Amino acid sequence: MVPSAARTPSRPPQRPASRATGIGRVLVFVYGILALAATGRSVFQIGTKFGEAPVAYALSALAAVVYIVATIALVAPGARWYRVAVVTIAFELVGVLVVGVLSIFDPVLFPDDTVWSFFGRGYLFIPLIIPVLGLLWLRRTSPHRAGAEATGPRPDDTASGRG
Amino acid sequence: MIETFSTVQIAVAAIAGLLCLSLGLGGKTPNDLTLGVTLLVEVLLLAQVVVSIVAPFVGNIATGSVLEFWVYLVTAALLPPLAGLWALLERNRWSTVILGVTCISVAIMVFRMNEIWFVQQA
Secondary structure, three states: OOOHHHHHHOOOOOOOOOOOHHHEEEEEEEEHHHHHHHHHHHHHHHHHHHHHHHHHHHHHHHHHHHHHHHHHHHOOOOOHHHHHHHHHHHHHHHHHHHHHHHHHHOOOHHOOOOOOOOHHHHHEEEEEEHHHHHHHHHHOOOOHHOOOOOOOOHHOOOOOOOO | OOOOHHHHHHHHHHHHHHHHHHHOOOOOOOHHHHHHHHHHHHHHHHHHHHHHHHHHOOOOOOOOOHHHHHHHHHHHHHHHHHHHHHHHOOOHHHHHHHHHHHHHHHHHHHHHHHHHHOOOOO
């Protein structure tokens, strides 16, 4: 979660490794906050009133876990973590879209809010915006050996703080 | 919770957040001003911790879930130190943006805490 993100910069300066530098750190930080918020909320919901809205609360917990993994994957270096980041962030985008639509058309299924209800309304729509920014940013910073991907991000862009 | 105090706290955190965000996006690295307002936000949160511990003993009882309230308060109080520490470790403009994001988050969380204390029915 957030502490692991905060520790990253104190590592020896192997710049190309971590994606948590420059504007990416803002992304990581926002993800950390979302992970904290979603985790705190879902622990509270499941611990005190799971029976009231099992679908919504189970979903909150799932969202929380995905946010935690995404935060870690954004900080952790290497191609494998890069893929984990892409998968978890894409999952979030799908999650917020599907749950957003469902919560509007089938409110019975979600009697209580989750992070993703109404496209993340309870969280200033950040859950809707951040995966898009995340995916865009991941495309820019994609590991250089795969750098020939369609839009071809320039390798020298990777470590700099350009946003 | 004391409504006047939390209102002031929300206002301070929101202003601090907007200030840090605009300075950060304008290219400023963390400085005394931005770190100072973040520190102020943290001090107010710690004051809120004290207020919230004392309040129930003087008859000021939360109408909503006390547990939920404290989850918010503790989480909120952790954010500014983390953001500040990170700002000191890597000093560039994005650190200032992070300070701003933190203060805005705190404003939202205190607003939510306010609702739990005064509006929500347990």
